[in-house]
Each structure stands twice: as structure tokens, then as C-alpha cells.
Amino acid sequence: DQTEEGEKGMAIIGIATIVLILVLLLIIFRSPVIALLPVITIGAISSTVSGLIAMAAKAFDLDIDTSISAILLVVLFGVGTDYILFLMFRYRERLRAGDDPKTAMINAVARVGEAITSAAAAVIIAFMALTLSSLGMFRAMGPALAIAVAVALLAGLTLVPAIVSLLGTKVFWPSKAWQVEPRGARFGAIGAAMGRRPGVFAVASGGVLVALGVFAVGFNPTFDLSSGSTSDASESVVFTTELLKGMPAGATQPSDVLLHSPGGPLSEDQLTTYRTALTQVEGVGQVGQAQLSPDRTIADFQVTLADAPESDAALDTVAGPLRTVAHQAAPAGATAAVGGMTAVFVDFKDAMNHDYAIVFPVAAILIMLVLALLLRSLVAPWYLMASVFLGFAATLGATVLVFQQIQGENGLIFTLPVIMYLFVVALGTDYNILMVARLREEAREGHTPREAAALAVRHTGPTVAAAGLILAGTFASMMLAGNSTLSQMGFAISVGIAIAAFVMALFFTPAVTALLGRRAWWPGHGGDSDADAKSRWAEHSYAESYYTPPTEHSRW
Known part of the structure; x- marks a missing residue:
């Protein structure tokens, strides 16, 4: 469009x-x-x-x-x-x-x-x-x-x-x-x-x-x-309008947190604890279940922010508490990275x-x-x-x-x-x-x-x-x-x-x-x-x- x-x-x-x-x-x-x-x-x-x-x-x-x-x-x-x-x-x-x-x-x-x-x-x-x-x-x-x-x-x-x-x-x-x-x-x-x-x-x-x-x-x-770059009647704008009637504002461009454990597979307890920590971050609306790699060393959590992904509030959430918690709550030996459009x-x-x-x-x-x-x-x-x-x-x-x-x-x-x-x-x-x-x-x-x-x-x-x-x-x-x-x-x-x-x-x-x-x-x-x-x-x-x-x- x-x-x-x-x-x-x-x-x-x-x-x-x-x-x-x-x-x-x-x-x-x-x-x-x-x-x-x-x-x-x-x-x-x-x-x-x-x-x-x-x-x-x-x-x-x-x-x-x-x-x-x-x-x-x-x-x-x-x-x-x-x-x-x-x-x-x-x-x-x-x-x-x-x-x-x-x-x-x-x-x-x-x-x-x-x-x-x-x-x-x-x-x-x-x-x-x-x-x-x-x-x-x-x-x-x-x-x-x-x-x-x-x-x-x-x-x-x-x-x-x-x-x-x-x-x-x-x-x-x-x-x-x-x-x-x-x-x-x-x-x-x-x-x-x-x-x-x-x-x-x-x-x-x-x-x-x-x-x-x-x-x-x-x-x-x-x-x-x-x-403002497309008309209100365009399909992409209609989709966004309908989506946000029942979802957090960040659903249009969800963020992602990638957890990598090079030392071995991630356990269910580790994944649950980590997802809970992400959910409690102020400014986060929803956190999806982890998508795992076949060897369970990589986990991807889809994070839906409470605010529009391009808003100042969303940028502050990603730059501050989300990245801080994502890094600090990572299991021992694992590393984390926050991605998505807001992180960009x-x-x-x-x-x-x-x-x-x-x-x-x-x-x-x-x-x-x-x-x-x-x-x-x-x-x-x-x-x-x-x-x-x-x-x-x-x-x-x-x-x-x-x-x-x-x-x-x-x-x-x-x-x-x-x-x-x-x-x-x-x-x-x-x-x-x-x-x-x-x-x-x-x-x-x-x-x-x-x-x-x-x-x-x-x-x-x-x-x-x-x-x-x-x-x-x-x-x-x-x-x-x-x-x-x-x-x-x-x-x-x-x-x-x-x-x-x-x-x-x-x-x-x-x-x-x-x-x-x-x-x-x-x-x-x-x-x-x-x-x-x-x-x-x-x-x-x-x-x-x-x-x-x-x-x-x-x-x-």
C-alpha cells in the first residue's frame, strides 16, 4: 500500500x-x-x-x-x-x-x-x-x-x-x-x-x-x-484497525526476545521462570510461549508491548526495563537479545x-x-x-x-x-x-x-x-x-x-x-x-x- x-x-x-x-x-x-x-x-x-x-x-x-x-x-x-x-x-x-x-x-x-x-x-x-x-x-x-x-x-x-x-x-x-x-x-x-x-x-x-x-x-x-502514508480504506489500515480492537497496541509489530544457551538444552523450569520475568516488565502486554529449536538451545519469546510499537513509551520500554530484565533474568550460561521493530x-x-x-x-x-x-x-x-x-x-x-x-x-x-x-x-x-x-x-x-x-x-x-x-x-x-x-x-x-x-x-x-x-x-x-x-x-x-x-x- x-x-x-x-x-x-x-x-x-x-x-x-x-x-x-x-x-x-x-x-x-x-x-x-x-x-x-x-x-x-x-x-x-x-x-x-x-x-x-x-x-x-x-x-x-x-x-x-x-x-x-x-x-x-x-x-x-x-x-x-x-x-x-x-x-x-x-x-x-x-x-x-x-x-x-x-x-x-x-x-x-x-x-x-x-x-x-x-x-x-x-x-x-x-x-x-x-x-x-x-x-x-x-x-x-x-x-x-x-x-x-x-x-x-x-x-x-x-x-x-x-x-x-x-x-x-x-x-x-x-x-x-x-x-x-x-x-x-x-x-x-x-x-x-x-x-x-x-x-x-x-x-x-x-x-x-x-x-x-x-x-x-x-x-x-x-x-x-x-x-498518514496510506489511505484509511487501504487493506493494511483496515487490518490494523480491526486487530487493535481486541489486542494490545503492540500487536501490530510484536517484539522478540531470543534466549540462547550454548552450554546445553533449556529446561521447562528455566523457560517458565524466564517467561514470567518478561511478563512482569512494566509496559509489556503479553508474552507468548517459547518457540524452541530442535536441540532446545534457542528459545524465542514473542513479546507484545502495551503501547504502539513506534511510540515513545514503547521505545522507553525496550531500551530500559525489557532489555535489562531480558539480560539479567537469563539462566546461567545463557545470553539474551531483544529484537523486533521497536528494538530497531x-x-x-x-x-x-x-x-x-x-x-x-x-x-x-x-x-x-x-x-x-x-x-x-x-x-x-x-x-x-x-x-x-x-x-x-x-x-x-x-x-x-x-x-x-x-x-x-x-x-x-x-x-x-x-x-x-x-x-x-x-x-x-x-x-x-x-x-x-x-x-x-x-x-x-x-x-x-x-x-x-x-x-x-x-x-x-x-x-x-x-x-x-x-x-x-x-x-x-x-x-x-x-x-x-x-x-x-x-x-x-x-x-x-x-x-x-x-x-x-x-x-x-x-x-x-x-x-x-x-x-x-x-x-x-x-x-x-x-x-x-x-x-x-x-x-x-x-x-x-x-x-x-x-x-x-x-x-x-
């Missing part, structure tokens, strides 16, 4: 993702050519991605789970579209500056290529860090998604520039809006306001992140992956805690190295990663608020923090990298820190907003699948991407960078001194100025 529902959900996600990308790109660029470019390009490379993933799975003995398919689809289309957007916005900017189409593409790749490559490297590193996970499904998911991002990057820096260079300005057909940059655009006004009062923007955006992050404390992981969930929970302590810090350190190399700075990576951490907490808090507090659900799927890490931390860093790379570029052009922040928001703000809207929308399409697990994942990731784009990258990062001034780029070159910054900013307001992009030969 879950497989059938999953296939329907995949079809809905695929259609919704493609339609959303087409509609949003039509609105942004008013050109059917650009709207179709990501769909055609990503569709063309999808078979390459699948082939490479299959080769990697065979070479490294990875078990690629079918659940990866839905995530892989939205990652490929979402990330691929983002990289194409980053390139096309800079290409349009170079055309407006007077470059011919081919020169404009050369300069666009030269200017934004480093930022795109660094952003992709951060995502790939974050995904590959999952190979350190103790859970096989994450060890397989990491390389699969990393391959998808790597191929999308190569296509974005080679195939897409080649296609656009051949089409020239026809890529914008039939719109002529690309020829003139609108004056007084809203992002120009936002940038100007930020340049004047970066402290206000930093406190306001940071306050939003902290306020949402407070709710993350209430996160409760749940292992109920079947609830208990072990999953321990493995996830291990992964949080290993995978997250390793990924954060490696991403900081990428940022340090890109920005030639030892300061900026620290506050950029701090903002990403705040974004992660805010996303988890928003999801807890909606699903646990407002909708009254017992908890969120246990894999959600790792899934959020994959997309909110990794992909959210993309927007930070794009914005801070433009901040650094404007600083190197001789602008003051506040001017650089104003100009970066003015010119990169539309790119970040458009990319964030499309990527958040593609993940939000998962909420249409009618599956509670995919709904939670889709909501959390889409909200996290929106926070990363519209709070972190658009407001928090440039505001903090403007406040730090040239210290943000230490020990690298950061433009004018703070004194020069105050002097130049006082001379004119960027709310009324019109900025012409640097020439082809200006310093990168």
Missing part, C-alpha cells in the same frame, strides 16, 4: 516541480526559452546522473533506497535551476553593461563561476559527510545526492553557457526588458536602507531566527512512518545521536574551509556558519510549531534533522556564498562596507530571491503527495530554504558584513578603511544613485 501511494506521490511531485519551475521562470524573465532551459537541460542530464549513481552503488556496495528517488528529483531540478539562475542573472547584467553576447557569457562565467563552484563544493561536502553515518540509508544517500549536484554544476558551467552563447539575446525572446535595468527597484531601496542602518537589519533578522529557534527545544522524534527504532535513535555528534561538526568544518578559500578570509566563515546554524534552528522550530504545537502531532519523523541538515545547511549556504562573494567583489571595487552591502543586495538580491522561491517551491511540492512523512519533509525544507534566502542571505549576512567593515575580510583585502567608508557614505545616498557594473578588465 505504501509503494502504491508512493508512486502516486512521485508523479504528483514530478509534475508540480516542472510546472512550478516553468511558471516562475516565465514570470521572472518573461521568456519561454529561459523557462524551458532548466527543464530540458536537467532532463538531458538525469540519465547521466542515474547511470553514475548506479555505477557508484555497484563499485562501493551501496544500498540505494527507493525513498531517495523523490529527494533526488527535487534536488536535481532545484539545484540545477538555481545554478542556471545564478548564471543568467549575471549574464543579463553584463549585457546591460554593454558586452556583446559571447563576451557577456565569458564575463558572467568568470564572475559568478567561482561562487557557483564554491556553493556546489559546500553542498557536495555536506552530502559526502553522510558517508560517516552509522546508518546505511544515509551512507548511500550522501554519495547519490553529491553525484547529482556535481553533474548539475558541470552542466551549469559548460552545457548551459554553450547553449546560451549560441542563442545570444534570443534566449530572452520575446521580452525586451533585459535591455534596461529598472531604476528604483525594490531591492535597490532595501539595499539603500540596509546601507544606512545595518544594525537595525541585523537585529531584526537575527531576532526572527532566534524567536523561531526557541521552538526547536520541543522537537520530539517519532518513528511512526506508516501513519531504539538502535536507530542511538545511531542518529552518534551521527549528530560526528557528521554535523565534520561537515561544518569542511564548509568553513571552502568559505575561507573563496573569501580569503578567516573571519567571514565564522559568522556565516553561525547564521546557517541559526537558520537550522529556526527551521526546526518552525516545523515543531506547525506540526507539534498547532496540528497536535506527537512528533516529527526521526530523520528530519539530518534531512534538514542536507538541504537547509548545505543548500542554504549557497545563497550566503553568492551574496558574500558579491559583497567581496564590491569591496574590491573600492566601495565602502556599507556601499558594498547596498550594491550587493541591489544586484544579487533578485537572484537570491528568485532562486530561493523556486527551490523552496520545488520542495513544497512534496506536501502534495498526501504522505505525512513527505509533507513534514517538504514543509521543513521549503521553509528552511525560504529562511536561508529571504532572512539569512538577503538581510542578516550583508548587514553583519557591513557592521564588521573591512575586518570581515581579514587578513585579505577589504577595500577602504572604516574612516573612508564613513566619509564616502556621507557624500551621497545609494537610494538615488545608479551603479554601472565594472568593466571587463576591472580587478576581480
